[in-house]
Amino acid sequence: MVEFKELSAYAAAFTHSETDLLRQMEKKAADIYIPIMQPSAMAFLQQLIRWTGTKRILELGTAIGYSSIRMALAAGKGAEIITVERDQAMIEEATKNIEAHNLQDTIKIVNGDATEDLPEVTAFAPYDLIVIDAAKAQYERLFQKCVGVLADDGIIVSDNILFHGLVCDIDAVKKRQLNRLVKKVDAYNHFLVDQPSFDTVFLTVGDGMAISTKKTYTARGGNY
Known part of the structure; x- marks a missing residue:
């Protein structure tokens, strides 16, 4: 029986980043464990952006700017991306990478804690697409905050919802702190x-993604 990890690696082998710098960013992230979205998941997110014609995007968790750059390339002309990060070293590196792609007019980095009220985030609302890829223990709180700045037909994407497959066998996770975190991710799923106002589908691409869309269908007797 082929394991999921092997299947994921097989699928990922067919995805290719657009620039040499992006490929260098992927290698650096793998070498020193910088948390960026897995390339196969990123490729799906780019397709989602193209399918929906998304232009206004909020990203929670910038890291080195990898995801925001690839989302901007997929969204094309007229895109506006707000990305939130609190780690100053990450912000400095992301800024360099964004400028190297000449996307500084498209991507704006907000220095702050995504769990807090940030005026810069509210000012650009509503967003067509919101990507949650920050502190996993705060996902539920982040989702609740996102609802208030999401467009009526908007989508919320949550990354890493399978957490390396550990959500399928939580009792096997013996390290106490890691066990608590895995339980948080499972609880978030x-x-x-x-959520009564959202339809969510779970995908096994990358490290798992949840795609949550607002319910807009009206049936007899009211909304559901």
Whole structure:
């Protein structure tokens, strides 16, 4: 039986970043474990942006700017991306990478904690697409904050919802701190399913992605 990790690696082998710098960023992230979105998941997110014609994007968790750059390339002319990061070293490196791609007019980095009220984020609302890729223990809180700045037909994407497959066997995670974190991710997935105003689909691409869309269908007797 082929393992999921091997299948993921097979699928990822067919994805290619647009520039040499992006490929260098992927290698650096892998070498020193910088948390960027896995290339196969990123490729799907780019397709989602193209399918929906998304232009206004909010990203929670900039890291070195990898995802925001690739989203900007997929969204094309007229895109506006706000990305939130609190680590100053990450902000400095992301700024260099964004400028190297000449996307400084498209991507704006907000220095701050995504769990807090940030005026710069609110000022650009509403967003067509919001990507949650920050502190996993705060996902539920971040989702709730995102709802208030999401467009009526908007989409919220949550990355890493499978957490290296550990959500499928939580009891096997013996390290206490890691066990708590995995339980938080699992609880978040159940939280998404229980949201009355959203439909969520879970995908096994990358490290797992949840795609949550606002419900807009009106049935007899009211909305559901």
